[in-house]
Amino acid sequence: MPRNVTLKYIPHDSTRRDRFKKRLKGLMKKADELAILCDGKTCVLVYEEGKAAPEVFPSHAEAVGILNQFKSLPELGLCKEAMNQESFITKRIEKLQDQIDKTRRECEDSETRYLLHKIMHGDPSVLVGLNIEQLIKVGYKVDVLLKSITERMAKIHSHGPPAT
Known part of the structure; x- marks a missing residue:
């Protein structure tokens, strides 16, 4: 060490x-x-x-x-x-900023999924304390999940019933 x-x-x-x-x-x-x-x-x-x-x-x-x-x-x-020290530090800062942004997005996505999970399990009171930005994110996530489910269902129906 x-x-x-x-x-x-x-x-x-x-x-x-x-x-x-x-x-x-x-x-x-x-x-x-x-x-x-x-x-x-x-x-x-x-x-x-x-x-x-x-x-x-x-x-x-x-x-x-x-x-x-x-x-x-x-x-x-x-x-x-x-590479001079300034450009090295600048590149390092950019890389760390990208990591921070990615982690922030992942955290926000996890929070939104958690809220949706609570709502789907019968706890709509979680929506009461949210601000407009958080409500928009929840709505967007619902739209994305519904679109994904619709696409999966269409794919399943296009293949027809399984052969037995």
Whole structure:
């Protein structure tokens, strides 16, 4: 089970440098593992606080080659391969919004079916507290169910009586 790490600025200089080095080493290791597992090329550039030159993995020359190869991809390839954080979050929000809408529709349908069930079992008092929107939904659901029943009955009658 992964540990949750609280992300906050570490005020003590030596502690901050030690943790930076430890996490940088882990990041480099993960980049190497990713390259091996996916049979691809990876490079990492990390700018350390107070240093002009970045830490580069696997080496400066290899990183330049990988970045040049990436930049030489056609525009469509670049767009296909790369996604910035804003577009990722936007797509994720759209996907979650679609899930919310679907769940809301399913919930409303279940509520309407429940109301119809209570009405059919002799409890018309459930209609008393409903607003006009809820009554319209109940009416619509009744129409849909009646249409479905009518279609099934027509299908059964079109096939004729079962042969015995």
